[in-house]
Amino acid sequence: MRLTAGIHIADTARVVTRSEAYDPPEYVSWQADASVLREWDQTLDASRSRRRIVDCLTPREHLDLFAGLLRFRFMDTFLKRWVKQGVISKAWLGTGEEAVTVGSVHALRRGRSGDVVGPMIRNAGAYREMGMPMAAVFRSYLGTGDQLCKGRDLHIGDLEYGLVPPISMVAALVPVFAGVALAFKQRHEERVALTWVGDGSTRTGDFHEGMSLAASLALPLVVVVQNNQVALGTRVEVHTRAPLDKLHVAYGVKGYTCDGNHVLDTYAATAQAATDCRKGRGPVLVTATTFRMGGHATHDEAEARDMLPAALFQYWGRRDPVGTYEAWLERSDLRLEEGAGAWVQERDALPQERRERNRFLLAEVARAAQEEVERAASEALESRGTAMPDGSDVDQGVYARACD
Amino acid sequence: MAPNEGDGVATYLEAIRQALWEEMERDPRVFLMGEDIGEYGGAFKVTEGFLERFGAERIVDTPIVESGMVGAAAGAALMGQRPVVEMQFIDFIANAFDQLVNFVAKSHWRWGQPMPLVVRGPCGAGVRGGPFHSQSPEGWFHHVPGLKIVQPATAYDAKGLLKAAIRDPDPVLYLEHKMLYRRTKGELPAEDYEVPIGKAEVRRQGSDITIVTYGAMLHRSLEAAEKLAADGVEAEVVDLRTLLPLDDTTVMESVRRTSKVVIVHEDTLTGGIGAEIAARIADSGFEHLDGPVRRVASRDCAVPFSAPLEDAFMPQVEDIQRACGELVAY
Ligand SMILES: Cc1ncc(C[n+]2csc(CCOP(=O)(O)OP(=O)(O)O)c2C)c(N)n1
Ligand SMILES: [Mg+2]
Numbered sequence: 001m002r003l004t005a006g007i008h009i010a011d012t013a014r015v016v017t018r019s020e021a022y023d024p025p026e027y028v029s030w031q032a033d034a035s036v037l038r039e040w041d042q043t044l045d046a047s048r049s050r051r052r053i054v055d056c057l058t059p060r061e062h063l064d065l066f067a068g069l070l071r072f073r074f075m076d077t078f079l080k081r082w083v084k085q086g087v088i089s090k091a092w093l094g095t096g097e098e099a100v101t102v103g104s105v106h107a108l109r110r111g112r113s114g115d116v117v118g119p120m121i122r123n124a125g126a127y128r129e130m131g132m133p134m135a136a137v138f139r140s141y142l143g144t145g146d147q148l149c150k151g152r153d154l155h156i157g158d159l160e161y162g163l164v165p166p167i168s169m170v171a172a173l174v175p176v177f178a179g180v181a182l183a184f185k186q187r188h189e190e191r192v193a194l195t196w197v198g199d200g201s202t203r204t205g206d207f208h209e210g211m212s213l214a215a216s217l218a219l220p221l222v223v224v225v226q227n228n229q230v231a232l233g234t235r236v237e238v239h240t241r242a243p244l245d246k247l248h249v250a251y252g253v254k255g256y257t258c259d260g261n262h263v264l265d266t267y268a269a270t271a272q273a274a275t276d277c278r279k280g281r282g283p284v285l286v287t288a289t290t291f292r293m294g295g296h297a298t299h300d301e302a303e304a305r306d307m308l309p310a311a312l313f314q315y316w317g318r319r320d321p322v323g324t325y326e327a328w329l330e331r332s333d334l335r336l337e338e339g340a341g342a343w344v345q346e347r348d349a350l351p352q353e354r355r356e357r358n359r360f361l362l363a364e365v366a367r368a369a370q371e372e373v374e375r376a377a378s379e380a381l382e383s384r385g386t387a388m389p390d391g392s393d394v395d396q397g398v399y400a401r402a403c404d
Numbered sequence: 405m406a407p408n409e410g411d412g413v414a415t416y417l418e419a420i421r422q423a424l425w426e427e428m429e430r431d432p433r434v435f436l437m438g439e440d441i442g443e444y445g446g447a448f449k450v451t452e453g454f455l456e457r458f459g460a461e462r463i464v465d466t467p468i469v470e471s472g473m474v475g476a477a478a479g480a481a482l483m484g485q486r487p488v489v490e491m492q493f494i495d496f497i498a499n500a501f502d503q504l505v506n507f508v509a510k511s512h513w514r515w516g517q518p519m520p521l522v523v524r525g526p527c528g529a530g531v532r533g534g535p536f537h538s539q540s541p542e543g544w545f546h547h548v549p550g551l552k553i554v555q556p557a558t559a560y561d562a563k564g565l566l567k568a569a570i571r572d573p574d575p576v577l578y579l580e581h582k583m584l585y586r587r588t589k590g591e592l593p594a595e596d597y598e599v600p601i602g603k604a605e606v607r608r609q610g611s612d613i614t615i616v617t618y619g620a621m622l623h624r625s626l627e628a629a630e631k632l633a634a635d636g637v638e639a640e641v642v643d644l645r646t647l648l649p650l651d652d653t654t655v656m657e658s659v660r661r662t663s664k665v666v667i668v669h670e671d672t673l674t675g676g677i678g679a680e681i682a683a684r685i686a687d688s689g690f691e692h693l694d695g696p697v698r699r700v701a702s703r704d705c706a707v708p709f710s711a712p713l714e715d716a717f718m719p720q721v722e723d724i725q726r727a728c729g730e731l732v733a734y
Contacts, residue, residue: 116483148516149514149515149516152513152514152515153514155514157515158515159517164479164482165514165515167507168506169502169506172502172506172507173475174475175469175471175472175475175476175478176476176478176479176482176503176507178472178476178479179475179477179478179479179480179482179483180483181479182464182476182479183479183480183482183483183484184483185461186461186462186485193479205471206471206475206503209467209469209470209471209472209475210469210472210475210476212469212472213466213467213469213472213473216467217464397512397513397516398512398513398549398550399550399552399574400512400518400519400573400574401572401574402649403552403601403602403603403646403649403651404602
């Protein structure tokens with residue numbers, strides 16, 4: 001099975017083309033808008049310290065950030081396709097919000113004994129970015145038996161990769177991650193615990209309790225408030241009167257805001273927050289403003305279009321996190337062989353042949369991402385044929401130590 | 405001062421202190437978390453002196469965040485720590501219900517991750533605490549696969565069960581009856597010991613009738629048994645100690661010997677764990693029974709504040725005695 005979101009390197013088209021069937025309409029004929037790109041550059045230059053963090057990224061790291069966005073986008077596209085084909089009944093997607101997850105994960109220390117994260121429904125891209133094979137996410141949707149959770153839950157995690165599975169109850173991970181951070185602090189480990197909460201989830205008791213606890217104990221916890229301006233079927237201005245970028249004041253902790261559609265800004269803001277935590281200045285709230293370019297899940301996309309002002313879709317549609325980053329990278333100096341720090345400041349002056357070389361590199365990244373997602377999906381489908389759980393041990397393992 | 409000093413006799417409360425202290429000495433992963441447990445020493449002074457010995461990193465004083473605490477205990481447990489959470493009164497565990505039943509209890513089944521944490525706190529009525537400081541929460545949690553629930557009735561068990569709970573890889577609700585804190589005393593061995601989770605204990609032998617009970621009701625049941633003995637009725641008294649999972653073996657062995665059972669608990673009647681025990685006995689012991697399985701439990705209302713109301717609410721020695729007498733005569 002191939003994605004219709006194909007890849008072209010023809011001169012005028014975007015490197016990553018869009019699919020009429022699966023992309024939001026605003027993305028289908030997406031073109032970089034000069035004012036949006038200017039805004040992107042201004043965001044980069046708005047903070048010296050963030051700019052320094054971004055300047056330390058190597059070309060390879062940039063390409064991997066780009067790949068991360070694409071892996072997430074393509075994974076969602078595939079899930080949508082599965083819904084359409086009746087393989088699964090619905091899927092929760094991160095369309096338009098990919099940069100929040102990808103930027104923050106890439107800013108962490110990944111790998112064994114590294115930082116630990118807890119993804120929520122809009123953060124499924126975190127699994128692969130933390131190192132879990134992409135097929136795991138597809139398998140979770142199919143409920144196959146060849147997973148750590150043996151098909152018992154749709155939510156997945158694996159401490160091997162620093163991933164804690166969420167429960168459905170939103171914001172329940174905030175106290176849990178305060179505890180993860182507490183363990184790090186007690187053992188004097190320089191590790192960071194990070195989880196995301198939606199705008200709606202900031203209204204829960206658990207968000208408040210978790211933040212209060214983490215603040216009172218000065219824990220190395222980063223909570224990213226992913227303000228996509230809607231909670232299921234309720235707009236942010238209806239459910240919350242307080243400014244979401246000022247929540248940190250109530251807890252007496254550091255707070256950063258960032259552009260949730262700007263992967264370099266989410267990356268840099270998370271990097272700042274993580275550094276604060278490692279220096280004992282946690283917890284930190286990072287508020288990322290973004291927009292949900294679809295429904296709460298695949299079943300209510302039309303309702304979301306009815307409920308939310310069209311202008312919001314237009315505004316945020318022009319700020320596609322994939323397209324804007326692609327356009328920026330295209331104008332950047334991506335000489336892989338030369339390592340970090342080789343950025344051309346007057347990016348628009350990049351010679352034409354280098355821009356073409358960049359497009360070629362980006363297309364390679366996109367092709368690899370697409371192939372990875374396709375391979376993962378077919379692996380998972382294979383599991384569905386060969387490794388469905390049989391139910392004979394469904395009540396086993398309730399306890400780690402049974403009482404005989 | 406370390407609690408384990410002086411002669412071997414200790415109160416139930418002191419036994420709890422000793423278990424906590426010794427486990428903290430033994431295992432650096434063990435830490436305590438709760439409201440006012442540090443400088444203040446806890447509402448019941450269970451952790452008095454702990455802060456000085458173990459420091460603020462392991463005696464974690466928290467804001468008023470029951471759900472926050474239990475969630476944090478879960479997160480720390482995932483990272484390999486061994487948290488013990490104190491509920492100032494067990495009634496407040498209701499505020500942590502979601503974390504317990506959804507995150508904590510399902511963990512091992514859901515993704516194979518053990519949850520070695522303990523939530524402990526004072527439960528039970530009889531001290532005129534009113535509807536929000538007197539409850540028996542075991543029924544709320546008995547229906548939750550993945551949790552273990554224990555309730556000691558003696559000082560010896562208080563210490564041994566708490567040690568076992570802390571060492572157990574599963575989440576354990578440790579219910580300590582506040583009526584017993586200072587009223588119950590016992591000889592504690594000098595050496596380290598555990599009381600195994602999942603094992604009931606026969607506290608009094610008898611051949612005429614079995615009383616299945618736990619917690620403070622053990623003492624009332626034993627008193628009732630003595631009165632029954634004066635009338636020539638020998639009651640066997642089984643102290644469950646672990647409420648989840650239930651020790652069916654010990655209960656069934658006793659039922660086979662006596663053929664008659666009264667279940668006594670302080671929790672309210674409807675949907676209480678007596679119902680589950682009765683159903684199990686009916687299921688696997690029907691042919692041994694010589695009469696209906698009876699339950700003596702608190703009335704189906706909240707725990708009242710006023711003294712005469714509270715007395716009327718919960719089982720008294722006479723209620724147990726009467727139920728047993730009637731069943732023996734059945
Ligand atoms: C405690 C709890 N209440 C209700 C729900 C149902 N629910 C699932 S997602 C959601 C909206 C969450 O909104 P937000 O936090 O903004 O996250 P988003 O979906 O926008 O990413 C609701 C109400 C839930 N999962 N958990
Ligand atoms: Mg939202």
